[in-house]
Structures are given as structure tokens and as C-alpha cells.
Amino acid sequence: MGKQMTEMLKGTLEGIVLALLAVRPAYGYEITARLREQGFADIVEGTVYALLVRIERRGLVDVEKVPSEKGPPRKVYSLNTPGREYLEDFWGSWGFLADRLEQLRREADRAQEEGT
Amino acid sequence: MGKQMTEMLKGTLEGIVLALLAVRPAYGYEITARLREQGFADIVEGTVYALLVRIERRGLVDVEKVPSEKGPPRKVYSLNTPGREYLEDFWGSWGFLADRLEQLRREADRAQEEGT
DNA sequence: ACTGGTAGCTAGCAACACCAAGTACTAGCA
DNA sequence: TGCTAGTACTTGGTGTTGCTAGCTACCAGT
Numbered sequence: 001m002g003k004q005m006t007e008m009l010k011g012t013l014e015g016i017v018l019a020l021l022a023v024r025p026a027y028g029y030e031i032t033a034r035l036r037e038q039g040f041a042d043i044v045e046g047t048v049y050a051l052l053v054r055i056e057r058r059g060l061v062d063v064e065k066v067p068s069e070k071g072p073p074r075k076v077y078s079l080n081t082p083g084r085e086y087l088e089d090f091w092g093s094w095g096f097l098a099d100r101l102e103q104l105r106r107e108a109d110r111a112q113e114e115g116t
Numbered sequence: 117m118g119k120q121m122t123e124m125l126k127g128t129l130e131g132i133v134l135a136l137l138a139v140r141p142a143y144g145y146e147i148t149a150r151l152r153e154q155g156f157a158d159i160v161e162g163t164v165y166a167l168l169v170r171i172e173r174r175g176l177v178d179v180e181k182v183p184s185e186k187g188p189p190r191k192v193y194s195l196n197t198p199g200r201e202y203l204e205d206f207w208g209s210w211g212f213l214a215d216r217l218e219q220l221r222r223e224a225d226r227a228q229e230e231g232t
Numbered sequence: 233a234c235t236g237g238t239a240g241c242t243a244g245c246a247a248c249a250c251c252a253a254g255t256a257c258t259a260g261c262a
Numbered sequence: 263t264g265c266t267a268g269t270a271c272t273t274g275g276t277g278t279t280g281c282t283a284g285c286t287a288c289c290a291g292t
Contacts, residue, residue: 002205002209003247004127004131004205004206004209005127005209005212005213006127006247006279006280006281007126007127007130007247007248007279007280008126008127008128008209008210008213009127009213009279009280010123010124010126010127010247010248010249010278010279010280011120011122011123011124011125011126011278011279012124012213012217013279013280014123014279015120015217016216016217016220019217019220019221019223019224020220022224022227022228023220023223023224023227024227027239027240028239028240029238029239029240030239038216039212039216040216042281043280043281044280044281044282044283045239045240045241046240046241046242046280046281046282046283046284047279047280047281049239049240049241049242050241050242050279050280050281051279051280052240053241054278054279068238068239068288068289069289070237070238070239070288070289070290071237071238071239071240071287071288071289072238072239072240072286072287072288072289073239073240073288074238074239074240075239075240087224089118089120090120091221093118093120093121093124094124094217096121096155097121097124097125097128098214098217100132100154100155100156101128101131101132101135101210101214104132104135104136104139105135105207107135107139108135108138108139108203111138111139111140112138119278122248122249122250122278123248123249123278123279125248125249126247126248126249126278126279126280127247127248129248129249130248143270143271144270144271145269145270145271146270158250159249159250160249160250160251160252161270161271161272162249162250162251162252162253162271162272162273163248163249163250163251165270165271165272165273166248166249166250166272166273167248167249168271169272170247170248184257184258184269184270185258185269186257186258186259186268186269186270187256187257187258187268187269187270187271188255188256188257188258188269188270188271189257189270189271190269190270190271191270191271
């Protein structure tokens with residue numbers, strides 16, 4: 001979707017994945033697939049795996065290795081209590097930002113109409 | 117507001133500044149002050165100035181040097197046609213992201229309630 | 233033996249916001 | 263005159279992040 005999206009995802013992709021895990025536990029390959037389905041077409045596996053390593057190292061998720069019938073074992077991630085708190089903070093920041101931007105958009109649109 | 121906000125601002129701060137300039141032309145010091153008023157309390161001047169240099173180099177804004185009564189001359193930035201197009205793209209990306217996140221939030225909340 | 237799907241990992245890169253310090257101009261005050 | 267404070271812009275270095283582009287490993291079907 002272009003460079004704008006790439007930069008915008010910095011910081012939000014983490015929240016997106018945590019939110020996915022809040023719905024239900026999942027493993028990397030699955031998360032990547034779900035993101036692609038939801039329209040994040042060009043998110044690459046490597047990005048997701050690196051992110052998962054990060055949030056695991058920070059103690060936001062619990063990990064369980066589960067054998068798969070069709071390949072190597074899966075690493076299933078599930079949100080734990082610190083992760084849930086962190087996700088709450090994320091929604092707080094996101095809400096603030098979304099509010100500001102919505103307001104700004106209205107102002108910019110109004111200025112646009114007046115200028116026309 | 118914490119590290120989450122810092123990372124989230126990557127990519128969106130640029131859009132925010134462009135949107136501010138869409139409302140009306142402004143100079144760096146003024147933009148910083150306006151951002152602070154609007155709740156982005158810990159955005160530092162250095163960040164804004166670097167961003168302005170960037171969007172100028174990309175040709176998204178026109179610049180005019182205007183003398184000030186109380187200090188060095190101001191560099192007044194105004195959005196030009198490429199800048200307006202770029203801002204439109206930004207709103208497109210932002211809208212997509214905001215939609216996804218809103219949907220995700222609903223799903224995550226619902227899962228939360230069912231789990232309780 | 234080979235291809236393709238599943239599943240995970242990693243080294244190097246570019247972009248961005250932050251930090252910290254600096255320059256320069258003006259006004260006011262001792 | 264010297265000092266502070268407000269205005270206004272600049273710059274070098276840092277840490278985090280997503281992307282690129284590869285790699286390993288396991289299994290099923292041809």
C-alpha cells in the first residue's frame with residue numbers, strides 16, 4: 001500500500017497483533033495469513049516473526065510449542081496479564097491519536113471548502 | 117505520553133503537520149506550539165524542524181522567509197499541489213488503518229466479554 | 233528426486249521521532 | 263554594559279521499527 005502505510009504501521013502493527021491475540025491465541029504463520037486476509041496485503045512473514053520475538057522478550061505473551069501435522073511445530077502465542085495491560089495502554093494512545101486526527105481532518109476539510 | 121505514542125507518531129506526525137498546513141500556512145515554532153496545545157505535550161522542536169526539512173525536500177510545501185519582530189526570520193510553509201495530493205493519500209491510508217483497528221477492537225472486546 | 237505448502241528464523245537497511253546541544257535575533261532589566 | 267528570557271531555526275547522534283532477502287526444516291504429492 002505504499003510507504004505511508006509502512007511508516008504508519010510502526011507502532012500500530014504491534015498493537016494490531018496484540019489485539020489479534022486478545023481475540024484468541026495464535027501462531028506466527030497464522031497471524032501473517034490473517035493480517036493478509038484483513039487487507040494488509042504486503043505484510044511479510046519476517047516482520048511478524050520479529051515482532052513476536054520482541055513481545056515475547058518483553059513478557060507480554062506466553063508461548064507454547066504445539067506439533068503440527070503439516071510441517072514444523074507451531075509456536076502458539078497467547079496474551080498474558082501484562083500483555084493485556086499493555087494492550088489497554090495501546091488503545092488509550094490510539095484513541096487519543098484517532099480523536100486528534102479526526103478533528104484535524106474536519107478542520108482541514110472546512111478550510112478547503114472555504115478556500116474554494 | 118510514553119513510548120507507545122512515540123512509535124505511533126512515526127508516519128502519522130507527518131500527516132498531522134501537513135493537515136495543519138492545509139488549514140493555513142505556518143512556521144515551525146508556531147506548529148510546535150499548536151501541537152503542544154492540542155495535547156501532544158512532549159513533541160520537541162527538533163522533531164518538527166527535521167520533519168519540515170523533509171517535506172520541503174520532497175517538494176510537498178512551498179517556503180517563504182518572513183521577518184519577525186521578536187527574533188530570527190520565520191520560515192513559513194504552505195501546502196502546494198503535490199502536498200495536497202500526498203495528504204489525500206495519507207487520509208486514505210489512515211482511514212484504512214483506522215477501520216481495521218476499530219473492527220479489531222470490537223472483536224477483541226467481544227472475546228473479552230465472552231471469556232469473563 | 234522434486235515441487236509446493238507449512239512453519240520459523242535472521243542479518244542488514246532505511247525511515248522516523250527523540251535527545252541534546254548549539255546559533256542568532258530581540259527586548260527588558262539591573 | 264552584561265544578563266536573562268523568549269523567539270526561531272539547525273544539527274549530530276541514538277533507539278526502535280518494518281522491510282528486504284535470504285535461510286532452515288518438515289511433510290505430502292507427483
